[in-house]
Amino acid sequence: MAASAATATAAAVGAGEVISVHTLEQWTMQIEEANAAKKLVVIDFTASWCGPCRIMAPIFADLAKKFPAAVFLKVDVDELKSIAEQFSVEAMPTFLFMKEGDVKDRVVGAIKEELTNKVGLHAAQ
Secondary structure: OHHHHHHHHHHHOOOOOEEEEOOHHHHHHHHHHHHHOOOEEEEEEEOOOOHHHHHHHHHHHHHHHHOOOOEEEEEEOOOOHHHHHHOOOOOOOEEEEEEOOEEEEEEEOOOHHHHHHHHHHHHOO
Protein backbone atom coordinates (compact mmCIF):
# COMPACT_ATOMS: atom_id res chain seq x y z
CA MET A 1 0.00 0.00 0.00
CA ALA A 2 2.88 2.38 0.68
CA ALA A 3 4.10 1.97 -2.90
CA SER A 4 0.74 2.96 -4.38
CA ALA A 5 0.55 6.03 -2.11
CA ALA A 6 4.06 7.04 -3.20
CA THR A 7 3.07 6.59 -6.85
CA ALA A 8 -0.04 8.74 -6.40
CA THR A 9 2.03 11.43 -4.69
CA ALA A 10 4.62 11.38 -7.47
CA ALA A 11 1.88 11.72 -10.09
CA ALA A 12 0.50 14.79 -8.30
CA VAL A 13 3.85 16.61 -8.11
CA GLY A 14 3.50 19.91 -9.90
CA ALA A 15 -0.30 19.86 -9.84
CA GLY A 16 -1.44 23.29 -8.75
CA GLU A 17 2.08 24.71 -8.87
CA VAL A 18 4.17 26.67 -11.33
CA ILE A 19 7.12 24.60 -12.55
CA SER A 20 10.25 26.59 -13.37
CA VAL A 21 12.06 25.12 -16.37
CA HIS A 22 15.83 25.72 -16.43
CA THR A 23 17.13 23.23 -19.02
CA LEU A 24 16.15 21.93 -22.45
CA GLU A 25 15.88 18.46 -20.90
CA GLN A 26 13.36 19.69 -18.31
CA TRP A 27 11.42 21.47 -21.07
CA THR A 28 11.25 18.34 -23.20
CA MET A 29 10.21 16.16 -20.27
CA GLN A 30 7.44 18.52 -19.14
CA ILE A 31 6.04 18.98 -22.64
CA GLU A 32 6.15 15.25 -23.46
CA GLU A 33 4.40 14.32 -20.20
CA ALA A 34 1.71 16.95 -20.71
CA ASN A 35 1.18 15.89 -24.33
CA ALA A 36 0.88 12.23 -23.36
CA ALA A 37 -1.74 13.15 -20.75
CA LYS A 38 -3.48 15.55 -23.20
CA LYS A 39 -3.14 18.36 -20.66
CA LEU A 40 -3.28 22.07 -21.32
CA VAL A 41 0.15 23.68 -20.90
CA VAL A 42 0.32 27.36 -19.98
CA ILE A 43 3.81 28.82 -20.35
CA ASP A 44 4.95 32.09 -18.79
CA PHE A 45 7.88 33.47 -20.78
CA THR A 46 9.51 35.85 -18.33
CA ALA A 47 12.76 37.61 -17.48
CA SER A 48 14.35 38.50 -14.14
CA TRP A 49 14.69 42.16 -15.19
CA CYS A 50 11.04 42.48 -16.30
CA GLY A 51 8.89 44.55 -13.91
CA PRO A 52 5.51 43.55 -15.41
CA CYS A 53 6.62 39.88 -15.19
CA ARG A 54 7.09 40.24 -11.43
CA ILE A 55 3.60 41.75 -11.16
CA MET A 56 2.08 38.81 -13.06
CA ALA A 57 3.97 36.06 -11.18
CA PRO A 58 1.54 35.78 -8.22
CA ILE A 59 -1.44 35.90 -10.59
CA PHE A 60 0.08 33.05 -12.64
CA ALA A 61 0.67 31.09 -9.41
CA ASP A 62 -2.97 31.62 -8.35
CA LEU A 63 -4.18 30.36 -11.74
CA ALA A 64 -2.02 27.23 -11.32
CA LYS A 65 -3.83 26.55 -8.02
CA LYS A 66 -7.27 27.18 -9.54
CA PHE A 67 -6.60 24.93 -12.56
CA PRO A 68 -4.60 21.95 -11.22
CA ALA A 69 -5.45 19.82 -14.28
CA ALA A 70 -3.30 22.12 -16.45
CA VAL A 71 0.50 22.33 -16.43
CA PHE A 72 1.91 25.79 -15.66
CA LEU A 73 5.52 26.34 -16.74
CA LYS A 74 7.78 29.35 -16.22
CA VAL A 75 10.62 29.91 -18.71
CA ASP A 76 13.24 32.64 -18.31
CA VAL A 77 13.92 33.90 -21.84
CA ASP A 78 17.54 34.74 -21.00
CA GLU A 79 18.12 31.24 -19.64
CA LEU A 80 16.39 29.33 -22.47
CA LYS A 81 16.72 31.62 -25.48
CA SER A 82 16.22 28.78 -27.95
CA ILE A 83 12.76 27.99 -26.54
CA ALA A 84 11.75 31.66 -26.59
CA GLU A 85 12.95 31.94 -30.20
CA GLN A 86 11.16 28.73 -31.20
CA PHE A 87 7.86 30.32 -30.13
CA SER A 88 8.66 33.82 -31.47
CA VAL A 89 8.56 35.43 -28.03
CA GLU A 90 9.51 39.08 -28.49
CA ALA A 91 7.98 40.77 -25.41
CA MET A 92 7.69 39.86 -21.77
CA PRO A 93 5.60 38.59 -20.29
CA THR A 94 4.23 36.33 -23.02
CA PHE A 95 1.87 33.55 -22.00
CA LEU A 96 1.51 30.66 -24.42
CA PHE A 97 -1.26 28.05 -24.38
CA MET A 98 -0.43 24.62 -25.81
CA LYS A 99 -2.30 21.36 -26.07
CA GLU A 100 -0.91 18.16 -27.56
CA GLY A 101 2.06 20.04 -29.00
CA ASP A 102 0.02 22.72 -30.77
CA VAL A 103 -0.01 26.40 -29.81
CA LYS A 104 -3.66 27.28 -29.21
CA ASP A 105 -3.39 30.88 -28.04
CA ARG A 106 -1.15 33.54 -26.47
CA VAL A 107 -1.37 36.64 -24.31
CA VAL A 108 1.35 39.26 -24.72
CA GLY A 109 1.74 41.69 -21.83
CA ALA A 110 0.70 41.96 -18.20
CA ILE A 111 -3.05 41.73 -18.90
CA LYS A 112 -4.55 39.93 -15.89
CA GLU A 113 -8.13 39.74 -17.17
CA GLU A 114 -7.17 38.38 -20.59
CA LEU A 115 -4.83 35.78 -19.05
CA THR A 116 -7.46 34.66 -16.53
CA ASN A 117 -10.18 34.44 -19.18
CA LYS A 118 -8.04 32.47 -21.62
CA VAL A 119 -6.87 30.00 -18.96
CA GLY A 120 -10.51 29.36 -18.08
CA LEU A 121 -11.49 29.03 -21.74
CA HIS A 122 -8.72 26.62 -22.72
CA ALA A 123 -8.89 24.58 -19.49
CA ALA A 124 -12.55 23.87 -20.23
CA GLN A 125 -11.78 22.39 -23.67
